[in-house]
Amino acid sequence: MESVKRGDQKTRVRYGMLFLVFINVVINYLDRSNISVAAATFSKDLELSSVQLGLIFSAFGWTYAFLQIPGGLIADRFGPRILYAFCLITWSLATLFQGFARGFASLFALRLATGAFEAPSYPINNRIVTSWFPDHERASAIAMYVSGQFIGLAFLTPVLTMIQVYAGWKGLFIATGLVGIVWGAVWYFFYRDPLDHPRVNEAELTYIEEGGAVIRRANKNGGKASVWQWSNFQQVFSSRTLWGVYIGQFAVNSMLWFFLTWFPTYLVKYRGLDFIKSGYLASVPFLAACAGLLLSGFLSDRSVQRGVSIGVARKTPIIIGLLLSMSIVGANYTNDTAMIIFFMALAFFGSGMALISWVFVSILSPKHLVGLTGGIFNFMGNLASIVVPIVIGHLVQGGDFKPALVFIGALGLIGACSYIFLVGKIERVPMRDGEKEGALISA
Structure with missing residues (x-):
């Protein structure tokens, strides 16, 4: 505590740490989505089929x-x-080496490596926000860093497009990889936990800790020993309500992964748009998704403050958002570029609204299994990152993208039905045998 400054007026160091996390998320999603910008070119150079892509x-x-x-x-x-810092540098190295890929096998392996090194990123984000922000500021803090995935892609997708125009797809991977490596060093230099930061004062520490922030880990082993018991997995897999949010999260992420993978290829290859123009148009749906996310979070919180039940306040924006995401099918019935982008933006706006679904992890999970439930919630949702690109690759083999958009729209309907019919009364899954609340390990 010697490094902690004293003072009556609390500092605002936590917002600086949140900004660092925001940049991490921007880079995180750049290295997830750069493959989609480069795909139209490298798929030709490496002679890849739609299935391989x-x-x-x-x-x-x-x-x-x-x-x-x-x-x-x-x-x-x-x-x-x-x-x-380790994760940033290693996933960025994997990204950089994608610029030297010579075929399907090497590129596939490097994408596997990128996913592996990014895996701890969102659990780390959650731990940081849990450490730096009191309960009543945490939802806003999470919304801010999550918005980085949309804001970053909206404004930087045109930049990625221009890099590819002037440096080729290889240069694109090398450039984005170098950015992450440099930022990994910046992160290590500037980030500190609350008790270790030289600029935070006692007033801010007291404020965030009394508000529920976990900055002292005196019981850091609490709950961990029991997490891997089979009975705990049975508990979080046997709840109908939890299955409802698992399925709903798969549907929400399905739309996200369409935009992170096939969307630029759809505009260029299947709609005949100019590559540079497609880079600018591709940013519009990401801005719409960000607007949907922020609007949904605001309306949901306002509803709770006005006395609306938790179930109605939290589920309604998600259900409306998932139903709106079905509008992506409308792009099948127009050849007008403006209308295509409109339907895409409307669908992604709806998907953004549904992204407040993370609140159900803390609301529904057993108190001693918040982390395990969050990990499974993330796992189920991110299965979409595997299933959706592969299914679309098979659906478009004949050169027609319409079945792929119907597939994405249908998943939105399934997600909405899941929240309507499976997610019943919103109440926490009860703890068993008087078990104690464990540590939060994922989000």
Whole structure:
């Protein structure tokens, strides 16, 4: 505590740490989505079929999804400063080497590596926000860093397009990889946990800790020993309500992964748009998704403040958003570029509204299994990153993209039905045998 400054007026160091996390998320999603910008070119150079392209799009998801729970455990055991720097640098190196890929196998393997090294990133984000922000500021903090995935892609997709125009797809991967490596060093230099930061004062520490922030880990082993018991997995897999949000999250992420993978290829190859123009138009749906996310969070919180039940306040924006996401099918019935982008933006706006679904992890999960439930929630949702690119690759083999958009729209309907019919009364799944609340390991 010697490094902690004293003073009556509390500092605002937590917002600086949140900004660092925001940049991490921007880079995180740049290295997920750069493959989609480069796809139209490298698929020709490497002579890849649509099926092979779908497999490469999905490769990231194989390792990312299946390492969610281990990633959460790793994030809970190691400090964010060192672990995040390690993850940033290693996934960025994997990204950089994609610029030297010579065929399907090498590119597929490097995308697997990217997903593996990114797996702990969101659990780390959750741990940082849990450490730096009191309960009543945490939802806003999470919304802010999550918005980085849309804001970053909206404004930087045109930049990625221009890099590819002037440096080729190889240069695109090298450039984005170098950015992440440099930022990994910046993160290590500037980030500190609350008790270790030289600029935070006692007033801010007291404020965030009394508000529920976890900045002292005196019981850091609490609950971990029991997480891997089979009975705990049975508990979080046997709840109909939890299955409802698992299925709903798969549907929400399906739309996201369409935009992160096939969307630019759809505009260029299947709609005949100019590559540079497509880069600018592709940013519009990401801005719409960001607007949907922020609007949904605001309306949901306002509803709770006005006395609306938690179930109605939290489920209604998600259901409306998932139903809106079905509007993507409308692009099948027009050849007008403006209308195509309109339907895409409307659908992604709806998907953004549904992204507040993360609130159900803390509302529904057993108190001692919040982390395990969050890891499974992430795992189920990110299965979409595997399934959706592969299925689309098969659906478009004949040169027609219409079945793929129907497929994405149908998943939106399934997600809405899941929240309507499976997610019943919103109440926490009860703890068993008087077990104690464990540590939060994922989000």
